[in-house]
Amino acid sequence: MMEISRNQVCPCGSGKKYKKCCMDKARIIDIHKIKEERFYEQKDILVRATTDFLWERSQVTGLENLQQIFYNRIGDHVDEKARPMMFQFFTLFIHRYENGLRGIEWFLKENRKRLDTPLMEMLTNWTNLKFRLVSITEIKKDIILFEDIMTKKVYPLANIQENVPSHLEEGYGTIGLLELHNSKYYFNGVRVFKGPLHVAQAKRKIEKLMEETGLSYESVLMEYTLEVMGGMMADGLQVNVEVEDVSLIEDLGMSHLPAYTEDFLSFFKEKTLGKKGNTVRKYRESLYDLNELLVRNQIISLEQIDKDSWKRLLSLEYFNMYETMTKTQITDFISTLKAFTQWMKRTKNNTLWLGLSKFLKVEESQFNNAVKLPNSFFPIRIGNMKGPINELVKILRGEIVPESPTVEGLFEIIRLNKQSFRVSRLEIRKGHSDSPEQGYTEATGEEYTISGSDLQMEFVEEGLLIFGIISKGRINMWELLDIKNVYPRSAKPFI
DSSP states (O other), rough: OOOOOOSBBBBTTTBBGGGGGTHHHHHHHHHHHHHHHHHHHHHHHHHHHHHHHHHHHHHHHHHHHHHHHHHHHHHSSSSSGGHHHHHHHIIIIOBBBTOBBHHHHHHHHHTTSSSSSSHHHHHHHHHHHOOEEEEEEEEOOSEEEETTTTTTTTTEEETTTSSSTTTTTOOOEEEEEEETTTTTEEESSSSOBBBBHHHHHHHHHHHHHHOOOOOOOHHHHHSSSSHHHHHHHHHOOOOOOOOOHHHHHHHTOOOOOTTTTTHHHHHHHHTTTOTTTHHHHHHHHHHHHHHHHHTTTTTOOGGGGHHHHHHHIHHHHHHHOSSSSOOOHHHHHHHHHHHHHEEEEEEEOOOOTTTHHHHHHHHHHHHHHHHHHHHOOOHHHOOOGGGHHHHHHHHTTHHHHHHHHOEEEEEEEEEESSSSEEEEEEEEEEEEEEEEEEEEEEEEEEEEEOOOHHHHTTOOOTTTTEEEEEEEBBBEEEEEEEEEEEGGGGGGGGO
16 A cells, blocks of 8 residues: 655545644554554463463363363354364363362462563453353444343444454344453453344343352353353254245244244234235234344243333333334234233233233323323424424524523423423432342432423323423423433333
């Protein structure tokens, strides 16, 4: 590649000289690349040194015993070509030797004074890394966002071939150690990427082990790493599918063939037999939404979903799937889910939560109004510009004045008046005593009265939760400037 002179026109097309445009950016990229290469060099040095250290201290019989332990724990799910690298990873990061230490911990203890500072710091960091089950939520140019399936924490991983294969799509995941370097995360050691179905299998294995052992999520993955990996790499559930159903399966978004595939297909065929148009569309789109909801939450079997999970999925996660929804969409979805619940009770002797039908009946008004309320206040919503546009409209109408005080947050509707409603601002806190990794809501004591027209008040209901922005109006009331989301009251314990 030809070197660009400092005084030449910058090749980016800005018209500026290279020295006043992209030259510094190129230097930053080069520096980052050098640091990244050095980072990988140090990793390679430590892996080689630790492996030599461990294998020198193991007799031939000792290595054979280690291999037998590895094969017994991982099962038959690992490809023969991948086994040598996975075995090496096992000896370094997973197996505990007779002294009670893992390989990297043993090597650090014996060589702390011999290592230079950068290597010692890296190795010390390795001993503190925790295994995590993560899946891709978003792919960007420089980073790929991975979400921890259990804690929901998001990690930005460097988007380079050495770290994450380029062919992966959203939903793919793995079990791995995440190492922070230069504001990005890198996988440490061997990782095997699998699709959503296999990630869901790993989640089920973790949940089962947590229930059986009483251990936390992190402890289960540290103690049963290979067993969970084996569960993720297993072939999965066997689903019987007819050739003529392939097109319908794709329409419903179930190409990953979850355990409920046959139930969805049979239900859809029964409800749409001899029907056309809107009826077919209703069941197809509603089942697609339900499947998408389950996929996003790594659920492959309806038997996994207990009472609280159903409530969280329907009242929180479903409303998070769409920026806006229509009255028809929510009405069809609830109707389809009610019908499916009854169908499962009739044909499968009810394998769903027994209280699901009653829950849907009791909360139906909340679900409908959670969709209708934002559409009544803001019938035209223009992406990220809707907040400023709404503010401008209200200023022009004289409802608020420029620079009016604003409050952003989560508000619970606590009382209705004729043309206004009272809300209490909630605070989302971390670290509930029953579940330290989950958030919970708590009233702040702040209350506001928000104005609304007759049409708007038709959809305002006590208990609804509004995440948005309010502004002080000209009279002694507040105005809604923006609604980012509205949830039914049943979402409150899960926000």
